[in-house]
Amino acid sequence: MGALTKGRYLVLRGLLLLIYCTASVISKGGATGDAQPDAVPSVQGTLPHFIQEPEDAYIVKSNPIKLRCRAVPALQIFFKCNGEWVHQNEHFSHEYKDLNTGLKVREVMINVSRQQVEDFHGPEDYWCLCVAWSHLGTSKSRKATVRIAYLRKNFEQDPQGKEVPINGMIVLHCRPPEGVPAAEVEWLKNEELVSSLTDDNIDTRADHNLIINEARLSDSGNYTCLASNVVAKRRSATATVIVFVNGGWSLWTEWSACNAPCGRGVQKRSRTCTNPAPLNGGAFCEGMSVQKITCNAPCPIDGGWNEWSQWTVCSSQCERQRTRECNSPVPRHRGKMCEGNSEATENCTDGLCTQSMESSNDVALYSGLGAGIITVAILVVAVMLYRKNHSEYGVDVIDSSALTGGFQAEFHAKAPAETFPRDLSRDYCSTMDRRKKGLLTLNGPFSSCKEPLRTTGVFGHHGGRLVVPNTGELYRKICIYSLCVFSVQTLDSCEILLGPEVTYGPPGLDLFCPVAMTIAHCAEVDAENWNIQLKRRTQDSKWEEVMSVEEESTSCYCLMDSTSCHLLLDQPGSYALVGEPLTQAAIKRLKLAVFGTMEVGSMSYTLRVYCVDDTPHAFQGVVAAEKTRGGQLLEEPKMLPFRANTFSLQVSIQDVPQFLWSIKPFTTCQEFSFPQVWCSNQQPLHCAFSLERYSPATAQLSCKISVRQVKGHEQILQVYTAVAEVRLCSCGEGTGPKAFKIPLSIRQRICATFDTANAKGKDWQLLAQKLHLDRNLGYFAKQRSPSAVILSLWEARHQDTSDLDSLASALEEIGKIHSKSSPKDQDECESDSIHIQASSLYGTGRLTSQNTEDCASEYTG
Numbered sequence: 001m002g003a004l005t006k007g008r009y010l011v012l013r014g015l016l017l018l019i020y021c022t023a024s025v026i027s028k029g030g031a032t033g034d035a036q037p038d039a040v041p042s043v044q045g046t047l048p049h050f051i052q053e054p055e056d057a058y059i060v061k062s063n064p065i066k067l068r069c070r071a072v073p074a075l076q077i078f079f080k081c082n083g084e085w086v087h088q089n090e091h092f093s094h095e096y097k098d099l100n101t102g103l104k105v106r107e108v109m110i111n112v113s114r115q116q117v118e119d120f121h122g123p124e125d126y127w128c129l130c131v132a133w134s135h136l137g138t139s140k141s142r143k144a145t146v147r148i149a150y151l152r153k154n155f156e157q158d159p160q161g162k163e164v165p166i167n168g169m170i171v172l173h174c175r176p177p178e179g180v181p182a183a184e185v186e187w188l189k190n191e192e193l194v195s196s197l198t199d200d201n202i203d204t205r206a207d208h209n210l211i212i213n214e215a216r217l218s219d220s221g222n223y224t225c226l227a228s229n230v231v232a233k234r235r236s237a238t239a240t241v242i243v244f245v246n247g248g249w250s251l252w253t254e255w256s257a258c259n260a261p262c263g264r265g266v267q268k269r270s271r272t273c274t275n276p277a278p279l280n281g282g283a284f285c286e287g288m289s290v291q292k293i294t295c296n297a298p299c300p301i302d303g304g305w306n307e308w309s310q311w312t313v314c315s316s317q318c319e320r321q322r323t324r325e326c327n328s329p330v331p332r333h334r335g336k337m338c339e340g341n342s343e344a345t346e347n348c349t350d351g352l353c354t355q356s357m358e359s360s361n362d363v364a365l366y367s368g369l370g371a372g373i374i375t376v377a378i379l380v381v382a383v384m385l386y387r388k389n390h391s392e393y394g395v396d397v398i399d400s401s402a403l404t405g406g407f408q409a410e411f412h413a414k415a416p417a418e419t420f421p422r423d424l425s426r427d428y429c430s431t432m433d434r435r436k437k438g439l440l441t442l443n444g445p446f447s448s449c450k451e452p453l454r455t456t457g458v459f460g461h462h463g464g465r466l467v468v469p470n471t472g473e474l475y476r477k478i479c480i481y482s483l484c485v486f487s488v489q490t491l492d493s494c495e496i497l498l499g500p501e502v503t504y505g506p507p508g509l510d511l512f513c514p515v516a517m518t519i520a521h522c523a524e525v526d527a528e529n530w531n532i533q534l535k536r537r538t539q540d541s542k543w544e545e546v547m548s549v550e551e552e553s554t555s556c557y558c559l560m561d562s563t564s565c566h567l568l569l570d571q572p573g574s575y576a577l578v579g580e581p582l583t584q585a586a587i588k589r590l591k592l593a594v595f596g597t598m599e600v601g602s603m604s605y606t607l608r609v610y611c612v613d614d615t616p617h618a619f620q621g622v623v624a625a626e627k628t629r630g631g632q633l634l635e636e637p638k639m640l641p642f643r644a645n646t647f648s649l650q651v652s653i654q655d656v657p658q659f660l661w662s663i664k665p666f667t668t669c670q671e672f673s674f675p676q677v678w679c680s681n682q683q684p685l686h687c688a689f690s691l692e693r694y695s696p697a698t699a700q701l702s703c704k705i706s707v708r709q710v711k712g713h714e715q716i717l718q719v720y721t722a723v724a725e726v727r728l729c730s731c732g733e734g735t736g737p738k739a740f741k742i743p744l745s746i747r748q749r750i751c752a753t754f755d756t757a758n759a760k761g762k763d764w765q766l767l768a769q770k771l772h773l774d775r776n777l778g779y780f781a782k783q784r785s786p787s788a789v790i791l792s793l794w795e796a797r798h799q800d801t802s803d804l805d806s807l808a809s810a811l812e813e814i815g816k817i818h819s820k821s822s823p824k825d826q827d828e829c830e831s832d833s834i835h836i837q838a839s840s841l842y843g844t845g846r847l848t849s850q851n852t853e854d855c856a857s858e859y860t861g
Contacts, residue, residue, distance in 0.1 A: 176227035
């Protein structure tokens with residue numbers, strides 16, 4: 001301690017002793033008098049005690065800091081900084097009484113500026129402490145350091161972006177900038193704070209690193225390291241983390257049937273890279289997605305007759321027989337049975353056969369025969385009357401044939417009154433007099449002498465014509481039915497076409513039975529998101545509403561399925577399904593397909609990606625167009641749900657082998673605006689990617705096409721093809737009048753049973769209920785034959801499945817209900833039972849009346 005400092009200390013100590021002595025004399029002098037009102041309680045034997053000691057502080061920018069001390073009992077307090085006493089003029093002190101203890105507390109404060117700290121050049125940080133005096137001595141506080149705070153701008157280590165497989169570990173390193181005090185570190189993901197307290201999978205270490213133990217798809221994002229102290233906050237460079245999924249093969253499908261009906265052919269099986277599908281740049285599956293093997297299908301062998309057997313001995317009836325069998329060879333593998341008779345009978349006496357009987361015997365014989373015939377006739381009439389009164393219904397479902405498609409119609413016609421020229425046109429057909437062209441009549445009560453005529457057809461996007469069979473060649477040339485596809489041009493802006501516009505005619509066609517028509521649509525049907533209406537084109541090419549599909553009407557019947565709308569119509573004209581989206585959650589289905597074409601004599605290969613409404617006729621148009629340009633279908637078409645959320649559709653090509661193929665820059669991603677896709681009205685949209693191979697030796701192309709709606713669904717089309725290989729499109733068209741039908745005899749007997757109401761409640765309303773067609777019974781009630789209309793609608797609805805089992809099951813169930821409601825005795829049960837045999841393997845059902853030995857086993861199939 002310097003001489004000056006020591007001198008000051010002695011002077012201060014002398015002053016304190018003088019003050020203490022004076023206080024003692026005053027205290028003693030007042031001992032005999034009254035006590036002073038503000039007398040301080042004495043604390044005998046206690047050195048000054050610090051209530052508050054100076055704390056470490058940081059100077060931010062140029063703002064000075066304050067250091068404080070509080071002590072009791074203390075006569076005086078002074079600060080000492082870096083070993084030097086602070087001048088008393090720089091102290092700010094005051095006293096106050098502690099209300100709890102009644103003691104006087106002395107508080108002292110000083111300011112420390114940035115300049116003072118910067119001017120100090122000691123071996124340690126700038127420091128200060130307090131010294132408090134009392135009559136018993138002094139006490140010192142702790143040392144408080146004062147430092148200048150700062151935070152550098154540059155991080156010592158920024159986090160780096162990573163691509164990590166799913167379930168892998170993610171480690172992001174961060175070393176914050178140098179600073180005083182040391183910076184604290186936090187992590188942000190997409191500008192939101194990441195905390196290990198709310199996610200056990202995340203660990204924020206003391207070394208400032210971020211660790212994600214098992215990466216999830218949701219962990220993909222932009223990560224930022226945030227460092228901060230009392231001075232400032234600093235952000236690191238952003239690190240992008242991508243969690244990817246490598247593709248995995250699904251299981252192989254079953255081998256397909258041999259594609260050759262006879263002889264050498266090909267079988268194939270396939271698998272898809274969807275277990276899981278590659279995501280976020282993950283590797284596509286290695287290997288082939290399709291395997292092919294050769295196969296040999298057995299050829300049909302038609303049957304052949306063997307030799308006739310020997311003639312039998314001439315019988316008492318003067319006849320002899322001989323037989324032959326169809327076993328030379330036996331028909332196999334769908335071969336034809338032998339044509340002709342397997343038995344032959346001839347008179348063995350050349351017509352000279354005589355019988356020697358007495359005339360009396362002849363009379364008795366003929367009398368017996370007459371009596372027998374009369375008895376049999378009476379018995380037959382009795383059985384028919386009995387069965388008419390007691391039978392449920394008699395139905396034989398004998399055969400069925402199916403052809404997939406989207407259009408069916410039914411009508412009945414009489415033979416024409418006169419014939420017409422062979423080249424009679426549709427226009428003439430639509431304007432000629434009904435009397436001349438032959439009236440088309442409804443199926444009323446069935447005539448016993450002549451059956452009504454009926455035909456059915458299934459047509460593709462080209463349309464077609466229905467003809468009346470078995471009415472003469474000339475009449476068959478008259479056009480009766482047509483299907484045309486148009487684009488709707490005059491709809492409201494908020495409405496879209498959900499399927500093809502279908503026209504049936506000619507105009508003025510008079511049908512006694514409504515037409516059953518099926519129109520495919522592309523909407524995900526949901527009453528909360530869609531308002532779907534059936535509209536008809538007027539003569540001035542405007543559209544008028546026929547009905548809403550959710551309503552009931554007696555003039556038209558509408559039944560909506562997930563992909564089709566089944567209609568019953570009385571009036572010829574052009575019809576279309578029109579939809580108005582009610583929310584942004586409304587979805588229409590898009591069918592996606594990619595075709596490829598190798599330009600002749602060129603190194604270029606073109607990929608065309610089509611986005612069409614998911615209806616059969618729309619895609620058939622694409623296939624027809626591609627056939628004309630030699631396009632090859634490279635991947636089975638896929639479906640994409642497209643939402644009414646106003647966001648566009650993006651098509652991009654990915655994973656093109658860059659060392660084998662090149663593609664023009666900035667052409668790898670193409671986009672369709674929302675109105676283009678949403679309002680396409682059955683018109684196909686397509687974009688093209690043009691690739692060029694570096695070498696003629698490159699014979700294969702593998703890549704994938706991503707089709708995604710912004711903020712919507714995504715679909716991946718995988719392309720793996722030999723560019724020189726010609727692959728046939730496996731998507732054909734269903735045309736022609738070959739349609740699934742209920743046999744006419746079955747239909748007649750069902751209608752005869754259910755069109756007439758009876759006391760048992762077994763009428764057409766029960767039939768509609770069991771066939772799940774009882775939504776709009778008012779429409780059927782106004783028909784002459786409700787059962788015939790119900791069966792026509794059922795046929796149209798089951799075109800794709802061609803399944804008579806469900807019809808047989810419904811009839812069986814009706815029989816069971818009646819059996820329970822009206823029990824019979826044993827004899828009645830045996831004579832009035834219905835036995836059902838439905839075979840789903842062959843797609844046919846057989847409904848036959850037969851006797852049953854046990855009433856309890858009735859109606860089992």
